[in-house]
Amino acid sequence: MSTEINMRVLLKSRPNGFPTEDDFDVVESPIPRPQQGEILMKSLWLSLDPYMRGRMNDAKSYAPSVNVGEPMVGGAVARVVESRSPLFNVGDLVEGRFGWQSYAISNGIGVRKVDESLAPIQTAVGVLGMPGLTAYFGFLDVCDPKPGDTVVVSAASGAVGQIVGQIAKIMGCKVVGTAGSESKVKFIVDELGFDYAINYKTTDVAQSLDELCPEGIDVYFDNVGGFVTDAVMERINTGARIAICGQISQYNLETPDMAPRNLGLLTRSQAKMEGFLVFAYENRYDEGITRMATWIKEGKLKYKEDVVEGLKNAPKAFIGMLNGENFGKTLIKISE
Amino acid sequence: MSTEINMRVLLKSRPNGFPTEDDFDVVESPIPRPQQGEILMKSLWLSLDPYMRGRMNDAKSYAPSVNVGEPMVGGAVARVVESRSPLFNVGDLVEGRFGWQSYAISNGIGVRKVDESLAPIQTAVGVLGMPGLTAYFGFLDVCDPKPGDTVVVSAASGAVGQIVGQIAKIMGCKVVGTAGSESKVKFIVDELGFDYAINYKTTDVAQSLDELCPEGIDVYFDNVGGFVTDAVMERINTGARIAICGQISQYNLETPDMAPRNLGLLTRSQAKMEGFLVFAYENRYDEGITRMATWIKEGKLKYKEDVVEGLKNAPKAFIGMLNGENFGKTLIKISE
DSSP states (O other): OOOEEEEEOOOOOOOOSSSOOGGGEEEEEOOOOOOTTTTEEEEEEEETTTHHHHTSOOOOOOOOOOOOBBBBOOOOEEEEEEEEEEEOOOTTEEOOOSSSSEEEEOOSSSSEEEESSSSGGGGGTTTTTTHHHHHHHHHISSSOOOOTOOEESSSSSSHHHHHHHHHHHHHHHHEEEEEEEHHHHHHHHTOOOOOOEEEEETTTTTHHHHHTTTTTTEEEEEOOOOHHHHHHHHTEEEEEEEEEEEOGGGGTTOOOEEOOOHHHHHTTTTTTTEOOOOOGGGGGGHHHHHHHHHHTTTTTTTOEEEEEEOOHHHHHHHHHHTTTOOOSEEEEEOOO | OTTTOOEEEEESSSSSSOGGGGGGEEEEOOOOOOOOOOEEEEEEEOOOOOOHHHHTTTOSSSSSOTTTTTOOOOEEEEEEEEEETTTOOOOOOEEEESSSSSSEEEETTTOOEEESSSSGGGGGTTTTTTTHHHHHHHIIIIIIIOOEEEEEEEEEEEHHHHHHHHHHHTOOEEEEESSSSHHHHHHHHHOOOOSEEEEEETOHHHHHHHHTTTTEEEEEEEOOOHHHHHHTTTTEEEEEEEEEOOOOOGTTTOOOOOOOTTHHHHHHHHEEEEEOOOOGGGGGGHHHHHHHHHHHTTTSSOEEEEEEEGGGHHHHHHHHHHTTTTOOOEEEOOOO
């Protein structure tokens, strides 16, 4: 271990619009040493998620910005390699917000032990971690689905959207997903069991929704915002529930995207729109993990991963994900 | 009675943008005669409300459009002058959707008997009728207020807004209203007891909100939409509740009003935005009326009316209301 180094990806500059690789610095540091009460972890898998784009800005948000010169934030699966804490043993598999680095130190706060028997370990930052729990609670709690509801999910092949759509099917809903390529559209119908899918890049979303959902839309789980959301909003039914999970279409704009005001649609439809963060459900994570792990074992819930090898490739993979070039949950494999 | 005529205000043409008096036809017809099971009513008070603008359009809404050549829809307080129904007696005071006309026929469906002992009879289409109940349920049920919450109400001197703000004070909230004149702003603070008021026509709403609500905004009851709503949304607290009651700033636009997309604010703040219609609470109207009548008797709830005499003046008064020229609940006094 003493011959290894700690690779870290730092925020070098705050992007205006789309990030570039120049906004990141890949540096090599000595491996840090744990103090009394701390653990040293070697990261195995890093999760790349759209929320990280917001952390690169110096703007008010629900969580602090990353400071320039500091490692990018991110959830990771790691192995405890040295423990000076009574709470963890060497060899424990853990998950937490360890950042874009190959080694991390923690006092254990916010570190969760991962049950390796449930599923492959990288699912602890995927379907059985933050993205999956976002889908689980955002759909089941915020959207309050009923059997027979027509559900639309945007970014439907992404880490969150793919799980939302499959849970909607488990709940007896009709599910339509939007995605940005023919292979994604084919995948979510053929492999994940969505009823329909719309390629928002090549088809008129409004017209497609009219054709696929003539009965209107009861639930919308939004990961993207923008014109896709406008088209859905025009077609919501009375009592519709709309979960605002993400707005990835808006994260990299240099000037604000202008749109016709449409809040009156909420009144006309007596509809509810709610923004949520998964952290609000922290005391129920075990429920979500247990239930989804069961669905995975029963073959009812699949997950697609887009794995990139090597932490040094994280900036490029992250930018690709913001561009929709990923296909499934984006993961960096840092180490065996 | 046989020498009287039935004055009716018909929709003559569908307006594009702001209605003009030419869009209405004031006509005189014979007084209709009730069939078996029906009642004939003489209207005393007609309520003018912003929702009526939507009924002039030929567009999908929660209620059918008014057909060209038919009387405008509207709630009224009326006296039964002839009854061929076992459910009503001559002399009964009733409230219902009798339209812009001095006499109306009904089979009794949707007709509510008014308790004249509660308050002046015109309150049956005001604070103790649709606008007051809209305020009551929209604020108490949709906004779920807690003592100490900071509440913002737009169109705060209007029929709904004035009641929302006073109920918010009864509930122990801090209340800021927006209105469009110095006299309205002064009134809602001095007479109705709001904590603060903002004249959105003469002051920078965003800056005023920063000064008056440095702690942020927990509840927003929106009657207007547009830039006032944008400014509020930028300042909502975690867990904020936003009731979309009306969007009067948008009802008379010839081209859509464009605005920066801001749904991401809902996620950041884990906030809920809900459109509602008062009809959803119909089985609880008695609760609302009883409670508000008590508050009126206790001096805790005031109401301001803007009374225009004569049904023939309804088109002008209606257009004035859409322009914000009314001061309080707009009523047409049709008859003694």
